[in-house]
Amino acid sequence: MQQKSASPVDNSTSTAPPKLILYSFWQSSCSWRVRFALNLKGLPYEYRAVNLSNGEQFSPEFEKINPLHYVPALADADLVVSDSLAILLYLEEKYPHKALMPVDRRLRVLNLQAANIVSSSIQPLHMVSVLRNIEEKFGSEERSSWAQSKIETGFFALEKLLNSLAGKYATGDEIYLADVFLAPQIAVAIKRFNIDMSKFPTLSRIFNSYKALPEFLDSLPERQPDAVN
């Protein structure tokens, strides 16, 4: 596995920085969520690439980390947490500095709801393995229209949820958990699936806010150590 230390842009923790190791694949949008969150929280980490395109997730080395063979996985001393939502909730509890969950209970619920729209209703339906399955069954045209319709359905739901809430970011003027899920999802929708974002004015607007953040830019797939041109 490739290894590199990745320092976030703003490392203002006063105590000794934690020794976090993130197992990630540059193109994995689930890994992207955690990269973005670690940057936002100012948590330095070591990047360990797991090459999903050549089956490295099945290597004996990675099997010891996550026997379920997926990224992201986070090692924190002798503890390993897998699954992006589980990792993010763990980080919130262990490293409360620069919180990604708001104090207000209702707003917390709304952030979890938005995060889950991405995590349960959109991303699982356009994963490479699922699209391959769809293509095998129905052909490549159906594969494209499936991906597009699943993303757009989810994006319409998010527009409805967020249009009266959003400010600079998804649920107001502060960046929170919903944004950590939305930013990679919107980026992937545009880049990989050519989604017409003019139908989603709220999502378009907040995406512009993300693009202005060094923490987001540093988490981009193409900036990761294992990025391939």
Add this chain to the structure above:
Amino acid sequence: MAGEESKKLKLYSDWLSSCAGRVRIGLNLKGLEYEYVPVNLLKEEQQTPEFLKLNPVGFVPVLVDGDVVLADSFAILMYLEEKFPQHSLLPKDLHGRGINYQAANIVCSSIQPYQNISILKFMKEKLGPDADVAWARDQIRRGFAALEKLLKDYSGKYATGDEVFLADLFLAPQIDGAIRRFKVDMDEFPLLARIFKAYLELPAFRDAMPGRQPDTPAEHRD
């Protein structure tokens, strides 16, 4: 009397919805009374203007707590956990919490999404009468294999030890659906089969099952 009624929790649910099932278990475990408002997903009642006014996203379950409207089973359960801390749904240790979040999310993001109504309908229309069940069964078996692996070092009487926690709330309805709707052979998944039997001994779980809801059709009643 109006004041008392408006204080009661209201759950918008469909008898067969596993997402609603998770919340039903949580409410039962915490001893919270609630009014059950049926939303018939087969008849697409979640798309009615009435329901969309309540939850513009059009998903079930929805929980109404006074003037607060909450959607998404995971979000609702976290809210209940914070507001009504009795019978905590999460262990105290960070690692145990992480395992519970992970198991819950395997169900929530890696299994259940592939068996939602619109996808099953699509498969049926495109591939024929049993294609939807076959599709769902494949997805479930994959997810269950992952869960067997994840939980083997942690399970006790229940998924992550000898106490009921969040993972169990997600697993119970998922396993029930796998058996009831998709004919998954649970002999392949001994750990999950064992803990499912343990769930059925608990009233909080039994009472939340699809066969016992106010909107359960007569032919499916327990």
